[in-house]
Amino acid sequence: MGSPMALNLIKTGCDVTVWNRTKSKCDPLISMGAKYKPSPEEVTAACDVTFAMLADPESAMEVACGKHGAVSGMGPGKGYVDVSTVDGGTSKLISGHIKASGASFLEAPVSGSKKPAEDGQLIFLTAGDKSLYETVTPFLDIMGKSRFYLGEVGNGAAMKLIVNMIMGSMMATFSEGLLLSEKVGLDPNVLVEVVSKGAISAPMYALKGPSMVKSLYPTAFPLKHQQKDMRLALGLAESVSQPTPISAAANELYKVAKSHGLSDSDFSAVIEALKGKVQS
Numbered sequence: 480m481g482s483p484m485a486l487n488l489i490k491t492g493c494d495v496t497v498w499n500r501t502k503s504k505c506d507p508l509i510s511m512g513a514k515y516k517p518s519p520e521e522v523t524a525a526c527d528v529t530f531a532m533l534a535d536p537e538s539a540m541e542v543a544c545g546k547h548g549a550v551s552g553m554g555p556g557k558g559y560v561d562v563s564t565v566d567g568g569t570s571k572l573i574s575g576h577i578k579a580s581g582a583s584f585l586e587a588p589v590s591g592s593k594k595p596a597e598d599g600q601l602i603f604l605t606a607g608d609k610s611l612y613e614t615v616t617p618f619l620d621i622m623g624k625s626r627f628y629l630g631e632v633g634n635g636a637a638m639k640l641i642v643n644m645i646m647g648s649m650m651a652t653f654s655e656g657l658l659l660s661e662k663v664g665l666d667p668n669v670l671v672e673v674v675s676k677g678a679i680s681a682p683m684y685a686l687k688g689p690s691m692v693k694s695l696y697p698t699a700f701p702l703k704h705q706q707k708d709m710r711l712a713l714g715l716a717e718s719v720s721q722p723t724p725i726s727a728a729a730n731e732l733y734k735v736a737k738s739h740g741l742s743d744s745d746f747s748a749v750i751e752a753l754k755g756k757v758q759s
């Protein structure tokens with residue numbers, strides 16, 4: 480996700496400096512004009528605003544607050560925008576460290592997958608320093624099609640987790656429907672078409688259904704990240720004693736799919752967890 484987002488900034492003439500743990504993934508961006516620094520600390524020291532896109536809470540914390548992490552290069556007048564999907568607690572911790580340096584913090588997780596990232600069509604769910612939100616609005620509008628400012632740090636993370644909790648449950652029940660249709664002698668491709676005409680139509684079903692019928696799962700949103708988001712959303716629900724039985728059941732399916740080696744497949748591979756025989 481970070482690469483296509485940075486590429487859109489480069490293409491529109493922004494002065495972009497990049498870092499990634501695996502340096503080779505920066506090379507296409509460097510060839511398009513990005514500068515490179517060998518640590519998060521050196522990126523934040525060199526830049527007014529830094530966007531971070533990391534896998535999970537642990538990596539977001541490590542890159543922000545670890546040795547030679549982003550915080551070490553931050554200071555008054557600078558801004559840190561974390562666009563990773565993490566829980567509110569992690570986001571608040573990172574915010575605390577960034578703000579202690581005198582800099583500003585915005586959480587801004589995104590809805591939309593690989594293709595929307597490439598097309599500059601992401602949806603930003605932001606919260607934190609309003610002045611930083613206003614400063615980075617031109618960049619958000621290059622990378623995305625909509626943006627929401629949701630107030631205090633934690634609200635953007637919560638909105639993102641709730642959206643992905645719904646999405647994960649939708650994908651799980653869609654998978655059940657595809658397999659049930661096939662078992663009772665219906666063509667699952669026709670089911671995808673019927674669904675696309677009615678009130679439960681969703682771009683996700685039309686986009687992923689045909690390849691799921693062929694047992695193909697080209698990765699847009701890795702299954703391991705969907706399961707991480709289900710886990711974090713269930714933690715959020717637990718924190719306020721909100722019952723979420725459907726999502727809890729769906730989470731179990733993503734865990735089964737992970738145990739079958741499907742972590743790096745698209746999250747639509749969750750259908751494999753419902754088959755007697757699992758393909759990888």
Ligand SMILES: NC(=O)C1=CN([C@@H]2O[C@H](COP(=O)(O)OP(=O)(O)OC[C@H]3O[C@@H](n4cnc5c(N)ncnc54)[C@H](OP(=O)(O)O)[C@@H]3O)[C@@H](O)[C@H]2O)C=CC1
Pocket residue numbers: 480481499500501502504532533534535537538541542562563564565589590591592593699700701704705
């Ligand atoms: N893919 C999607 O459709 C969407 C993803 N998201 C969210 O965006 C984030 C990124 O997703 P995506 O790009 O798909 O994930 P990837 O797994 O492709 O990328 C994860 C990134 O995190 C880095 N990373 C992981 N662990 C560490 C660590 N310990 N220290 C430093 N860097 C680390 C990886 O570095 P390296 O290259 O070295 O492995 C890589 O740059 C996740 O939070 C995901 O939930 C949000 C919306 C859509």
Ligand SMILES: O=CCCC(=O)O
Pocket residue numbers: 564589590591592643700
């Ligand atoms: O976090 C990933 C979201 C994927 C999507 O919104 O299509």
